[in-house]
Amino acid sequence: MRMVDYIEKKVNHEELSHDEIQAIVDGFVSGEIPDYQMSALLMAIVLNDMNEREAADLTLSMMRSGDTVDLSDLPGVKVDKHSSGGVGDTTTLVVAPLVAACGGTVAKMSGRGLAFSGGTIDKLESIPGVNIAQPIERFKEIVRKTGVCVIGQTGNLVPADKKMYALRDVTGTVQSVPLIAASIMSKKLAAGADAIVLDVKVGSGAFMKTVDEAKRLANLMVKMGKLLKREVVAVVTDMNQPLGLSVGNALEFREAVQLLSGQVPEGDALYEVCMLLGTQMLLLSKLAKSDEEARSMLKQAIVSGEGLKKLRAMIHELGGDETLLTPKGMDTLCAVKKMIPLPAKESGYVVGMQAELIGRAAQVLGAGRATKEDIIDPAVGLVMHKRVGDKIEQGEAICTLYVNDETNLNDAMETMYAAVHISGKPDELTPMVYAVVR
């Protein structure tokens, strides 16, 4: 069989076999299958879909395309978490140390920001001295010592995904549930975790725009986990507004430190999603028997300061200045030339936000990259003062912009005005959590 036959099978709604999928991934990575055939196949998958078995086989073939990390010599259940990308989502910096403080083992590789969506690695680098590029042995040493380590993707992990993603990005083939699932799961599997908690974001600031699509992705990844013998739980959570109040690298890190310092109240969206993810991670790690027990362990790790200690220990091991990890210390990292409140143009209620635009506003201020080569300014971004449902008076600040370079300030302000919808009467609120799939 030749690649054109595989493509035609997909066009004709036929299933691709395990061996065929392996041949496709191998051929693509080796360069034998040219981009123009791969993009045709990817488009056929986008439009004609893949079933669970095909998606699981694709995941495995992609995982096998490069190195894999062996964490089996680390103690306990190695638990990972992954978010499908969003705005103001700084859960990793909160949950990873909290779970470690509760006795868990969190060995995690994270990514950089992508388009409007932030990345944990960029946030980690906002702490002076942090080196996110660690050799695997050093990574494992840190986990052994502190129970938690988050670094950048290292080595030649899942080259198939890198090559496929670059192609998908320019060929309109990003939006495919099985392709997204295979991309996420292949990287998680290659990174060696026993158990994985997936946070599928849905809404205006997420890659999944509808709850149905997000649930399908969640279900597929859980089923793939079963086929591939890993413990996987997926939650579907709201991303119709930034999760935390801060959008920007040091700003989000500061919010994580504030939360771990007990300064963020229960009921806050970031706090609650951290509790949800942490609970699932503790349950999969067999460290808690019920949601209630897990939540109380996590709360205790905040109150006692043990969570913050874990984060400090990890930053220290990564070469960073851990003494900055206090709310006040973080303020110094968030110091900018100008803090500009954005006044509301009218009174009313915040009835909706386009979180993607809020991510883009932070990006144009310098918090994210438009191209791979752009340099991030860790201090800039914005802090929201309102959430959906809040009342607001004309002239009251919607948010504060943290600005060092005013070149794109007008663009950022206009983008924020377009992103935050104010109306005379309040609208129905969207739920914070849509589903927990296990």
Added chain:
Amino acid sequence: MRMVDYIEKKVNHEELSHDEIQAIVDGFVSGEIPDYQMSALLMAIVLNDMNEREAADLTLSMMRSGDTVDLSDLPGVKVDKHSSGGVGDTTTLVVAPLVAACGGTVAKMSGRGLAFSGGTIDKLESIPGVNIAQPIERFKEIVRKTGVCVIGQTGNLVPADKKMYALRDVTGTVQSVPLIAASIMSKKLAAGADAIVLDVKVGSGAFMKTVDEAKRLANLMVKMGKLLKREVVAVVTDMNQPLGLSVGNALEFREAVQLLSGQVPEGDALYEVCMLLGTQMLLLSKLAKSDEEARSMLKQAIVSGEGLKKLRAMIHELGGDETLLTPKGMDTLCAVKKMIPLPAKESGYVVGMQAELIGRAAQVLGAGRATKEDIIDPAVGLVMHKRVGDKIEQGEAICTLYVNDETNLNDAMETMYAAVHISGKPDELTPMVYAVVR
């Protein structure tokens, strides 16, 4: 807008505008749009389709991608015909001279064989001396002199189609009604005819496998003709068995000469399809007022020998030895080392044929190309002795294979046995003509 945005529009079932389609074709031909983006778009078109307006715009943009032929200084209505490809379809060699004999002006560019399907240009080259590569001015001179000329595609006609077809061939994106329609119509329009008769083949030996699909293609091309101000009639005819009895280049040419010499009876499939196409061409040329009048004119051109004279005159002008164009003369061109009858393995009725396989059997004997570089042996191929519905006795010849090189003889014989289905009781016959769309 960037190419990825155009692709995403098609993924999301949105319409591409005239200007967007023009930008896509221009960008692809210039090389600005890489193959991998074009193949993704082509696949999106295959699976999400195009409407008539989009297909017409695509046709025009493709046509404008290169040179166009101006036939306006030739007298009368310039009428062209095109068949969507089949096995044993030698209608052009019959109809073009017949229509010229009836006073029509036929200026036609033809293609080579493609996969299992024969090509008029290859058949013309089976006559020693024929040069199918003529400059446009000489082509027009021949038409002016004889009323008919068929040559190969000349100059830089529709480079967009050449480049798109090469990509479609290897990316599983051939099967798309609007893409097929745009490919055919852009070439026909660029070749300058005022009126076009299209023969859409359907069945086991055609690119269109279902009548519905073939009718859709026929309807689309007729509607595109109206949008593009050309007179277009499309017929949908059967290709569930070879149209003529001969499959092979000189063999098919011989059958055309036999028909033009009055040796093929009315009711014969090739004869009747030639009458149908010739009738439509005469009607579009305003040389006949009714089907009956046209048919009687065409019959008269056979009986009088005027049709054969036109074919001889054309071959003479193309540099060929026109004295060979008698049934006996053609026999000398069809002389091979071995003529091998293929005996039926059982008695019964011929209930069906896979015409594509019959084309492939002729191809492996040397009548067609597996790759562009293969050299055709004009004399080889096969002549069928049975048609669907015929009774056959065990041992009786299904066909005679015309063989010079026995290397693939076994392959050809096995392919023929697989292609011709014999059963104890006769099956229902398929119609010869499914639709005439105008």
